Amino acid sequence: MSKKSFKDNPAMAFITHTTDYTHDTDRKETKSKRLNLLLPPSLHSNLLKIARVEGISLNELINIVLKKHEQQNQEAINKFTDIWGEL
DSSP: OOOOOOTTOGGGGGSOOOOOEEOSSSOEEOSOOOOOOOOOHHHHHHHHHHHHHHTSOHHHHHHHHHHHHHHHTHHHHHHHHHHHOOO
16 A cells, blocks of 8 residues: 655645754754643633634644743753663
8 A cells, every 4th residue: 555645735735844853963853753632622722822823833832832841941851861861
C-alpha cells in the first residue's frame, strides 16, 4: 500500500506550515511528535479564542506556550541531563 499524498488537498492551506526549530545545538527540528491532550472544555474554548485573536492555530499557540515554559525551566532540564543523560 502506498503512502497517501496530501499535496493537492485544499485543507492544507489552513494548516500551519512545518516550522524549523533550532535549539542550543545546530540541529534543526521539525514538528514531528504527536501528543494527545485531554483539556477541560472551558480551557480548550479559551485557548481557541486566544489563538483566533492572534491569528494562529491552536497547535501553534500550545507550541509557543510550551516553548516559553521550557525556557523558564532550563535549570530543571540541565539537572535531568546531569542525572540521567539525554533522552
